[in-house]
Amino acid sequence: MSGTHGRTDWAEDDDDLTLDLPQTQIIKNKDGTETIISYKIRDDGKRVKTTQRIKRTVIKRTVNPRVAERKTWSKFGAEKGKPVGPQSDTTSVGENIVFSPRPGWKASTEDKSEVEKKKANLKDAKIKCRICSGDHWTTKCPFKDTMAPEGEAGAAELADDVPEVAGALGGGGSSYVPPHLRNRGAGTGEKMGGKYERDDLATLRVTNVSEFAEENDLRDMFSRFGHVTRVFLAKDRDTGRAKGFAFVSFADRTDAAKACEKMDGYGFGHLILRVEFAKKAT
Amino acid sequence: MRPVLLSGHERALTQVKYNPDGDIIFSVSKDHVVCAWYSGNGERLGTYHGHVGALWSVDVDPTSTLLATGGADNTMRLWEVKTGKLLKTWEFATSIKRVEFSPDGRLLLGVTEKRSGHLGTIVVYEIDPEKGEDQSDEQYLRILCEESKATVAGFSYLAKYIIAGHEDGSVTQYDAKTGEEYKNVQVHEPDMMVTDLQWAPDRTYFITASKDKTAKLVSAFDLEILKSYSTDTPLNSAAITPVKDYVILGGGQAAMDVTTTSARQGKFEARFYHKIFMEEIGRVRGHFGPLNYVAVHPKGEGYCSGGEDGYVRVHHFDKAYFDFKYEVEREQANL
Incomplete structure (x- = not known):
């Protein structure tokens, strides 16, 4: 600090320091380029040597004498006394924009590249059966009717068993039953949502739904199999478009099972639906 | 195409304009200040201080010596371009929505807002470029807009007509000497405000933009609708490009609705349409608010847009822009 000089203006410190720095050197190279070596002090107090090699090209432009x-x-005005050239506080250069006019331009063509990318990704992805891990779609699996999908083996049966197991408090292998599973059959749990519990047993989770789908489309498709009590299609708050999944509740579980079997792999819009029983949100 | 961003304003831009040689851009915004910029590198030449309200409009005379502005402080002002000196102030009862010089720079037109007790008017003053500060206070012409207030106005070729766009979507042709109304045509949907009116280089036709999401190319002589460009968003501005037969449309969701939608839905892009085929040929994005004004370089080298986001973006067209031709145009060129 230069406080020893009796000065109080801290802003002048910088001037003092720059005096210590070597002068900027400009060296003319043989090939017509110039090397500029400049020194400065960074904000953190370190000295920086910058070496720039530049080539000067003079571009002559003929302009109107008025210009x-x-x-x-x-x-x-506000620019009074400022040096020649654009000032960084008011003028900056934006990112490059590719603008190539073409006939029949449509808003969708802009995003085409992204769509193509996704398609390419899909192509690379291996097709794997969820039942037998074979090289085919799950719907085409020869064991479709005899085996349940991997990882969710007997999910349906399990769901049916749960109330009995939970009801027998203290029975079975483990003596502890978490509170939310106790007395499940009686339906007097302290679950959020109160006594009105949705019957998830007959609810299907439908995924890979086209974003242009409407709830009514789904209702029409699924009501073929039985009475549909509720259709919920998740939508984007901003765009109002479907997010790609939905829940369909049936009045009867057997209808739901039938729908699940038939509609899994059904082509809707440009996508193949995946239908499975909704899992309980525990 | 690398745009140059000009961030000299603190509030939404309302109008940007090139001078006739295209080397200077003037911009006005709601922050009371007028800025002058070199269009080539985006360097700010200076600012003009004096207005005490939001500015709505700016125009420069053909010799780039005088600058006119109008704003919400109920004044129309005349400035010296070179020094930023205020030369003359005309005061009105209501705000000035639009100012424009005649092609020879001898007349200055102003559109006044309609407010309780005051009808919207179009006023014209005589300007003497030699006199500097000593400009006439006397109105050369005053046109009352009794049916619907004028929002935009300008002089046709040879300052023969004054063409005005109205709040009700119609366009009127007045005699520029007597103020007599010749013709009124409902160019846009009823009650859809005409937001902009810009001239072709020879001023024989013009383009209007409207809140009804369309822009129309209209002949100045008989107000015949020559072409129509329809979009999916309310338009704030439309410009005709010289050299190439395009029009540039700017708009986007109304400023007051912007906060309720995400940027990708806002449609804040400059849209390029082919002037003759009326087909969209491309868009330029960049603003993150609606475009309030688009102005084209008088020699067709580029364009700039002023947005609600407070930025002016100056674009210099690159080769692809000039090379683009429709199949039929190419065939025609090869014949």
Whole structure:
């Protein structure tokens, strides 16, 4: 600090320090380029040596004399006294924009590349059966009717068993039953949502739904199998478009099972639906 | 195409304009200040201080010596371009929505807002470029807009007509000497405000933009609708490009609705349409608010847009822009 000089203006410190720095050197190279070596002090107090190698090209442009004259005007107003050239506080350069006009331009063509990328990703992805892990779609699996999908083996049966197991408090292998599973059959749990519990047993989770789908489309498709009590299609709050999944509740579980079997792998829109029983949100 | 971003304003831009040689851009915004910029590198030449309200409009005379502005402080002002000196102030009862010089720079037009007790008017003053500060206070012409207030207005070729766009979506042709109304045509949907009116280089036809999501190319002589460009968003501005037969449309969701939608839904892009085929040929994005004004370089080298986001974006067209041709145009060129 230069406080020893009796100065109080801290802003002048910088000037002091720059005096210690070597002068900026400009070296003319043989190939017509210039090397500029400049020194400065960074904000953290470290000295930085910058070496730039530049080539000067003079581009001559013929302009209207009026334009040339205006270029020499001195700045005024808020810009008064500022040096020639764009100031960084008011002028900056944006990112490059590719603009190539073409006939029949449509808003969708802009996003085409992204769609294509996704398609390519899909192509690379291996097809794997969820039942036998074979090289085919689950719907085409020869064991479709005899085996349950991997990882969710007997999910349906399990769901049926749960109330009995939970009801027998203290029975079975483990003596502890978490509170939310106790007395499940009686339906007097302290679950959020109160006594009105949705019957998830007959609810199907439908995924890979086209984003242009409407609830009514789904209702029409699924009501073929029985009475549909509820259709919920998740939508984007901003765009109002479907998010790609939905829940369909049936009045009867057997209808739901039938629908699940038939509609899994059904082509809707440009996508193949995946239908499975909804899992309980525990 | 690398746009140059000008961030000299603190509030939404309302109008941007090139001078006739295209080397200077003037911009006005709601922050009371007028800025002048070199269009080539985006360097700010200076600012013009004096207005005490939001500015709505700016125009420069053909010799780039005088600058006119109008704003919400109920004044229309005349400035010296070179020094930023205020030369003359005309005061009105209501705000000034639009100012425009005649093609020879001898007349200055102003559109006044309609407010309780005051009808919207179009006023014209005589300007003497030699006199500087000593401009006439006397109105050369005053046109009362009794049916629907004028929102935009301008002089046709040879300052023969004054063409005005109205709040009700119609366009009127007045005699520029007597103020007599010749013709009124409902160019846009009823009650859809005409938001902009810009001229073709020879001022024989013009383009209007409207809140009804369309822009129309209209002949100045008989107000015949020559072409129509329809979009999916309310338009704030439309411009005709010289050299190439395109029009540039700017708009986007109304400023007051912007906060309720995400940017990708806002449609804040400059849209390029082919002037003759009326087909969209491309868009330029960049603003994150609606485009309030688009102005084209008088020699067709580029364009700039002023947005609600407070930025002016100056674009210099690259080769693809000039090379683009329709099949029929190419065939025609090869014949």
